Amino acid sequence: MFARKTVKREGVHPAGSAHSARLQLQTLSDSEVVQRFLDGDERAFGELVSRYDTRLLNFVYRTVGDRERAQDLVQETFVRVYRHLHRFDQSKKFSTWIYTIAGNLAKNELRNRSRNPLVLFQTIKKNWEADHRPLEWEDEGNKPDDLFRRRVLQEQVEAAVKELPEHHRLVFVLRELEGRTYEEIAEITETNLGTVKSRLNRARNNFARIIAPMVD
Amino acid sequence: MMTCEEFLEGYSDFRDSEEGDPTRVSFLLHVERCGSCARYDAVLRRGVALLQKGPELRLRSDFQDRLRHRIYQEDLEALRRRTPGASGGFSTLGWAVAALLGALALWEFLAPPPSLILPSVQARAPLSAPAVESRYEARPAVGGGAALGFFPEDLWAPSHSPRHDAAPLAQRMRREGDWIRVGLP
Numbered sequence: 001m002f003a004r005k006t007v008k009r010e011g012v013h014p015a016g017s018a019h020s021a022r023l024q025l026q027t028l029s030d031s032e033v034v035q036r037f038l039d040g041d042e043r044a045f046g047e048l049v050s051r052y053d054t055r056l057l058n059f060v061y062r063t064v065g066d067r068e069r070a071q072d073l074v075q076e077t078f079v080r081v082y083r084h085l086h087r088f089d090q091s092k093k094f095s096t097w098i099y100t101i102a103g104n105l106a107k108n109e110l111r112n113r114s115r116n117p118l119v120l121f122q123t124i125k126k127n128w129e130a131d132h133r134p135l136e137w138e139d140e141g142n143k144p145d146d147l148f149r150r151r152v153l154q155e156q157v158e159a160a161v162k163e164l165p166e167h168h169r170l171v172f173v174l175r176e177l178e179g180r181t182y183e184e185i186a187e188i189t190e191t192n193l194g195t196v197k198s199r200l201n202r203a204r205n206n207f208a209r210i211i212a213p214m215v216d
Numbered sequence: 217m218m219t220c221e222e223f224l225e226g227y228s229d230f231r232d233s234e235e236g237d238p239t240r241v242s243f244l245l246h247v248e249r250c251g252s253c254a255r256y257d258a259v260l261r262r263g264v265a266l267l268q269k270g271p272e273l274r275l276r277s278d279f280q281d282r283l284r285h286r287i288y289q290e291d292l293e294a295l296r297r298r299t300p301g302a303s304g305g306f307s308t309l310g311w312a313v314a315a316l317l318g319a320l321a322l323w324e325f326l327a328p329p330p331s332l333i334l335p336s337v338q339a340r341a342p343l344s345a346p347a348v349e350s351r352y353e354a355r356p357a358v359g360g361g362a363a364l365g366f367f368p369e370d371l372w373a374p375s376h377s378p379r380h381d382a383a384p385l386a387q388r389m390r391r392e393g394d395w396i397r398v399g400l401p
Contacts, residue, residue: 046280049280049283053275053279054272054273054274054275057273057274057275058272058273061273067273070273071275071276071279074275074279075279075282075283075286078283078287079283079286079287079290082287082290083290150266153266154266154267154269154270154271157263157266157267157270158267158270160263161267175232176264176267176268177267177268182232197228197229200228201224201225201227201228204227204228204231204260205224205227207260207263208256208259208260208263211259211263212255212256212259215259215262215263215266
């Protein structure tokens with residue numbers, strides 16, 4: 001598994017050598033870590049997991065809007081990476097490749113969900129909370145503090161992202177939250193640059209229209 | 217002069233452009249003059265900033281363990297697939313076991329049933345006296361012997377009384393030759 005083998009046994013203490021090997025892996029670029037894994041160092045896969053797990057989780061969560069499902073999809077992403085890493089074109093960026101896998105899984109999830117619509121418990125809970133929220137705001141003398149207000153605003157803005165159409169949302173999240181370039185987004189979403197630009201522009205317009213009453 | 221429509225259409229170019237990009241100038245000029253587009257720009261920037269400052273989701277504590285287990289299963293499955301004869305249907309060993317079981321079942325079916333030798337049982341001698349008392353004397357009717365000549369003389373014995381009681385009505389006869397009914401006085 002991830003840490004089953006070591007590249008070289010250096011030093012006397014095996015735990016020490018494992019630690020130093022891990023530290024060494026941390027200094028390598030993605031493509032070097034990938035190469036290490038392909039050379040038989042399975043610890044390198046653990047390094048890739050620790051580099052991307054949280055980033056992918058947030059990316060997938062913002063796309064599918066369900067925490068538990070996002071965790072499952074991130075796991076599936078890594079399983080596919082593990083299974084198909086030997087097929088990865090190393091002239092490309094690893095991060096783009098892994099985001100493509102995660103993005104495709106997220107898209108499939110949304111597609112399946114639209115075919116078999118089911119109401120998620122989180123959605124019910126959120127709506128229930130939303131139904132009760134105005135009561136908290138009615139009393140002007142008992143207004144929540146800034147921290148609470150900010151948290152509510154945060155939730156509303158996140159909800160606005162979920163309201164975007166699937167293909168707009170993916171592009172929007174990749175650009176605004178993941179900081180991907182247009183070229184990378186085109187590769188991840190398997191579209192051309194023109195499509196990315198127009199989708200991103202529409203996503204931004206929609207997002208601004210939704211959140212304007214909240215943040216203005 | 218840039219119109220609001222042009223501003224919105226090309227907004228992404230403005231937002232994603234570098235600081236020194238000459239295309240920014242016309243956008244910046246429009247923002248300064250148009251309150252509506254300035255508001256749009258401000259709302260979007262604030263919204264994105266809020267999103268970026270949002271709490272980062274954390275993975276489950278057992279995420280890596282689950283992933284490790286899943287990959288272990290994947291490895292195992294791949295190994296099974298690589299093993300010759302293990303993929304798709306029975307392996308050679310599987311066929312051998314199936315054939316052996318089949319032969320055993322056939323043997324069971326064709327073999328003669330086993331002969332059992334049971335232990336001997338001691339039986340008691342039959343009772344000479346009738347087990348149940350009868351209200352009737354059991355002997356041939358007077359003259360009945362002639363009428364029923366085919367009955368031997370020793371046909372009627374006291375031990376036959378219960379049999380007489382249980383016999384069909386038509387075969388009963390008292391000494392005088394009257395018919396009686398079973399169970400009636």
